[in-house]
Amino acid sequence: MHSKPVFLLAGAILFATARPAFAQNATLVGLITDPTGAVVPHAAIRAVHQSTNHSREAATDREGQFTIPSLPPGVYDVSVSKDGFRPSRQTGIALQVDQVARLEMALSVGTLAEAVEVSAAAPLVNTDNGVRGEVIGAWEIAEIPLGGRDFSSLAYLVPGVNRQAEGGGPPFPIGGGRPDNTNYQIDGFNNQNPRIGEAQVSPPLDSLQELKVLFNGYSAENGRLAGGAVSMALKSGGNRPHGTLFEYLRNDVFDARNFFADGKPKLRRHQYGGQLDGPVVLPKAYNGRDRTFFLANIEKYSNRGTTNLLSTVPTEQQNGGDFSQTRDAARNLVRIKDPCGTAACTATQAAGCYLGNRIPASLLDPVARNVAPCWPLPNRPGDTIVQAGGARTMQLALKYVF
Helix, strand or coil: CCCCCCCCCCCCCCCCCCCCCCCCCEEEEEEEECCCCCECCCCEEEEEECCCCCEEEEECCCCCEEEEEEECCEEEEEEEECCCECCEEEEEEEECCCCEEEEEEECCECCCCCCEEECCCCCCCCCCCCCEEEEECHHHHHHCCCHHHCHHHHHHHCCCECCCCCCCCCCCCECCCCHHHCEEEECCEECECCCCCCECCCCCHHHEEEEEEEEECCCHHHCCCCCCEEEEEECCCCCCCEEEEEEEEEEHHHCCCCCCCCCCCCEEEEEEEEEEEEECEECCCEECCCCCEEEEEEEEEEEEEEEEEEECCCCHHHHCCECCCCECCCCCECCCECCCCCHHHHCCEECCEEHHHECCHHHCCHHHHHHHHHCCCCCCCCCEEEEEECCCEEEEEEEEEC
16 A cells, blocks of 8 residues: 655745844843953853844943843853953853853953953753753754654653653643643744644754753743643854754565464655755855854655555455355354345245355456455465555755745
8 A cells, every 4th residue: 555645745935134133042131240350241141142242232231240041052152341441252152042140250450451251161950940840952853763754753762751652642741730731932933733732843863953841830922731842943054164964774684474374564764855055145245244044954754655454355365255164263154144135036045045155256346356356365374474565755844044
């Protein structure tokens, strides 16, 4: 049995030079002080994304505090400057999806010609809200082998996420909640199918920047449901072109024979695709470095195979109406009753059964005669192992981010 190819298309096109301020973006807060520990008001803060060179600026208030909201996840360089102090710069600050990170820096007295730079700092700790969750970064997404390349498999790396019982439905419950009470978001957009509680669209893994599972204390924009929340942030490209190609293969050549089967079922499964991202550059027309970026991802899934089934099928004699050798488990003859009850049938009956337990050829339906050759013949006594053709499916997922 073969079905027509099934194509699943999920596409998104965003035209912007900077990502919008969605909940999945990070927030950087902090305090600037002088060598004595006193706060430094009106200091200039500048955060620069290392991949895109996009910058965000802010200034400290009278208490030396600053806030830079809506920062896309990534690695940043943060610089602080103030008249009468040496400029200070801290590099390699990694901000994660839906994170509120705190940065505290102390300025030294000096001139603007002098500068202090700190690199390879420790990861920033979230001390400004009670959100509990785990982030799966781009490195884990790229390196962890996932069967089927389904993003939901990454959630099982987080404590408190359990596997759903057999029988289908949403993939997992979080923190003891119902499986259909898990919310999904992609770049701040709701991605939950309200009817069955699963994700509406499954983004290709190579297009994910980060995935975060929130299971306690999350804010109102991630609420709405009694379980947890899965927040995903898509990549947006950078100044350096980058591309990947992949192919995952499963073939019956690598499989072992099922104990109950006469042979190995056919299997040809391919999952392949690629990604390309970088700056938008049109020769002699437009140079999008530091301004406009693109990401294109394509993923395809193709599966052909057969399935071994243990089943009872008609014998060659039964297909022709001959049930003279059909017996039950006690080896008693299974008599075929005549359902017609007409004069034409009574001549062939003996005590309500067909003579010799054979249905006359004249009484066989022409449609049944044409369908009978489609049944496989038994290859074992009594029961049979049937290699039934599995469905051939294809999935195509496209995602464009500019």
